[in-house]
Amino acid sequence: MISTKTRILVANVSNLPERAGYAINIDDQEIALFKVTNGKIYAIENHSPHPKGGVLTEGLVSGEYVFCPVYDWKISLSDGKVQAPDEGQVKTYQVEVEADNVYIII
Template sequence: MEQTVRNVFIGYDTELPERIGKTIVLEDMEIAVFKLTNGNIYAIENRCPHRGGVLSEGMVSGEHVFCPLHDWKINMKDGLVQAPDEGCVQTYDVIHEDDKVYVQVPLTE
């Protein structure tokens, strides 16, 4: 069953700093948005599954962010925590049209 989503405008590409996370609050969700040096933009849940570290404050390396609390390495593309640690975070699709950036979030009923 396909989940219904909505596109939420979060800002302009030129406003997003490279390799530095930005926190977006949408209703009861907190999302970390990252723009990489290659121009790719990722949006993930802003809490590490280990102890709830704020991922937007983590260090970015390639397509990974390191949790600032205990250095867990999380892939921003699929949300998977890298071994030997285990877990995952929610990822959100990003739409990049012209200079505008949107995050696709589940529709709330």
């Protein structure tokens, strides 16, 4: 079976705050966009993998990581992995930037 991917316009680069989260909803998925200091944009699931969760757009961004605002788990924006000693992972989304447009591939 061939998987069909959809490219969805979600934001403008110029409107994204640097080192802060920006939440969007696509269907039933809440996604967090992050623009880091080098200008790269990441998209990850907007909830911490901790059982009690945490909204990641409310977390602190440092380099290419976001810290869960509830449990301070350090989560990689590039691969979604929670850093040791904690464990877990959030879903990541492919991002494409074209001119000032930010697209997510779903």
